[in-house]
Amino acid sequence: MPIRFYNTLTNRLEDFNSVEPNVVRMYSCGPTVYDFAHIGNFRSFLFADLIRRFLEVQGYDVDHVMNITDVGHMTEDHLADGGGEDKMELAAQRLKEDKKSGKVPDGAIENPDDPYQVAQYFTDAFLGDARKLGLKIAFEYPEKIPHATNHIEDMQLMIAELLKNGHAYVGADQAVYYSVESFPNYGKLSGNSLDQLREGSGGRVEQKDQSNKKHPGDFLLWKPDQSHIMKWDSPWGTGYPGWHIECSVMAKKLLGRDVIDIHTGGEDLIFPHHECEIAQSCGTSGEESFARFWMHARFLLVEGEKMSKSKGNFFTVRDVLSGKVTGRDVHPAVLRYELLRSHYRSNMNFTEKGLRDSAGAVRKLTELNARLEEQTGGEAAQIDNSYPVVAEFLQALSDDLNISGALGCLFTWISQKPDNPHEALAALRIINKILDVAPMEHAQELADSEEASDAGGLDIKGLCQGIDAARANKDYAKADELRDQLQDAGYEVRNSPEGTVATKQLA
């Protein structure tokens, strides 16, 4: 069965074929590093991770690149594409406050007024979160995760080329703009036409801010601005690059092609960001397309509402993992599963209940894996992707990443009790290369690098033995008391013929 993906460019499901056989070049719009990434960001990154892992299991060699946006930019880009406050400056203020209140550990950041330190601080935080959640690309930093600020020179080269071939001009304010009218396909990705965009902008974009541009839709490539914290010399004055140019440049440079296979991002990036990337990349390459497939993840809601800081439903990965939602620590595999389990093109509703459901599913998979490992001594049979449950799982994903269908096959199979544990283990391992929850590929090394202090001073084994002793003496009040202690500490307590066992709750 062919792989089909929904292509935003054509608004259709299309058979997926890579430009070069067996190799997929994929670019994902990554985080801005002025703050901690939130779970909505990670849903989009995890969606890219799912594509990648799926294609890898299908036999593709996936070259994946994700950018770090660390150029400061401005908070209100509609003001002549660059008014308002500098985001790096805001981040510095926040960090200083957090440093004072002790939220930022000592030594984590020396000087919050240095934007490069701020960017690195949040980049490290992002990588830490991403690795915990099993984002494969996070283990390929910095090779596959470039910083925009390391590619300013190449951006300038592309801007110069756009000026040379007539796609860009210097406005009355000395800033360099891309001329959308020079690119006939502008609007194709988002389904907008220049006329509609002009109307849509009516009333919302002030006339005086537009007077420097030929068309209201023209967007910034280079802004001369001495006041910006991060600034670079250029033929058009000392200043900073426009937001969209970094992706065009880094995709081409790191993936080594003018036409890549897949480009991913959140749905909000369709317009203007990706529309502008296409205009820039095709404006320099002369190719018909920049990415053959544009794939976008829909936004995440929290308890049915859009996530926002003012509503108090704004969660970072570390918030969730440290129990801000559930009241107790959440295992990274649970959050990974939760963010992965719903189809990328529907709104996902992130809820506390959903998180607990996911914990149940992850536990089920984890225990199956443990059981099979034990039964087989870790010796898996030799099977390939045509093995029934694997084939069904992959077939579901082949249909535009139908993850629910895939999970449906998986759980149906689990409930049927495998008759050959060696084959079952092999099948589970293949499927887990994609899901990466039972167990997580890098869980052990990450756990080793962290202080394991989650027991909170409790002697888990001792308490379990205490329960067994009390039960043997029929002192049930004592046994219940000890069990309550363990449960309050977030442990699940089970009796078995071999004695009481306590395991940490997943969520």
Place this chain on the structure above:
RNA sequence: GGUGCGGUGGCCAAGUGGCCUAAGGCGAUGGAUUGCAAAUCCAUUAUUCGCGGGUUCGAAUCCCGCUCGCACCUCCA
């Protein structure tokens, strides 16, 4: 106003013309088990697919209208 996506059980969600009196997960209920629980196992849990028309021998699945939700059109994954 323009553009795009979607509305299936208590919740999440698959199914895109007959195998659907609708997969799977979670939950709930009853039973086995247990000192009691937990875990586990067994059983039950939508004659119905936002609403109204139409096409068809046959529709959750195709068409038309309506309605509700979401997103983008301004920085945002």
